[in-house]
Amino acid sequence: MDVVSDAISAVRIGRPSSNRLRVSGSWCTRLAPYDGAGFHVVLTGGCWLLPDGDDEPVTLGTGDVVLLPHGAGHVLADGPVDSAAAARAVPFEEARVASPRGTGGREAELLCGKYRLDRSRVHPLMAELPQVVHLPNRVGAHPELRSAVDLLARELDDRRPGSCLALPSLLDLLLIYMVRAWTTQTDPATGTWPTVLSDPVTTAALRALHSDPAAPWTNDRLAAEAGVSRATLARRFTSLVGRPPMAYLTWWRLTLAATRLRDTDAPLATVARETGYGSPYALSHAFSREFGVTPGRYREKVRTG
Known part of the structure; x- marks a missing residue:
């Protein structure tokens, strides 16, 4: 075993869950804080992510991946939103069935999910992860993460035999690749464990x-x-x-x-x-x-x- 594998294994419990979010036009949805880790994969289109608290909004484009390792509450929207608009955001459970395709405006499709975590004995590597880990889709960056995203998209588009096992397994791989990508792209001056692992x-x-x-x-x-x-x-x-x-x-x-x-x-x-x-x-x-x-x-x- 290695540090990253063990750090994840120590906190992972149960199986990940996921839902597809298809929206278009003007939309704004809130995801409540969660005692685990949340993630989003932008399959098509784009959106904005506004974390609770003082963190800056994040612009997400097609192929982008974002991990919220501490389960921070946040808002997803079709564009920039102020605090007043964020307060009126539709709960995620309602947004999943609202704003179907073809209603005009900017369309987006996301895979949104959660990992269950046991936070009683968190490895310092996992504890050091920021509230939002944004991994943009850049040519040549994190090829294994890009491959996992492509496989996820294909598995979602064509539910073939074995997909009930393939999907959660791919989501587990996604978590590993997201944490690994953070350790390799983070400036050592802003993170202890990337320095440790280098x-x-x-x-x-x-x-x-x-x-x-x-x-x-x-x-x-x-x-x-x-x-x-x-x-x-x-x-x-x-x-x-x-x-x-x-x-x-x-x-x-x-x-x-x-x-x-x-x-x-x-x-x-x-x-x-x-x-x-x-x-x-x-x-x-x-x-x-x-x-x-x-x-x-x-x-x-x-x-x-």
């Missing part, structure tokens, strides 16, 4: 820890894996990630244990072995210190809501 020493250490979190890691062994001295690893890792390598490993092991408890019925002994703890008691002690509850109570709580 540093070869820190990336090598993170890859090792995420590939085998249960291994008996030490600072010396991890430094050898990264090909640098222990002092160099400690300095660069701590400066970029915000905590020393072994502290990060402890945090990640407990986050991984919480994910296993949430998503599987594995016995505590198995979870302990998978996350590098020598016994269920050792895991339970560390888990209770970090979460304030025992692993058993945590599993019961997350499953009953």
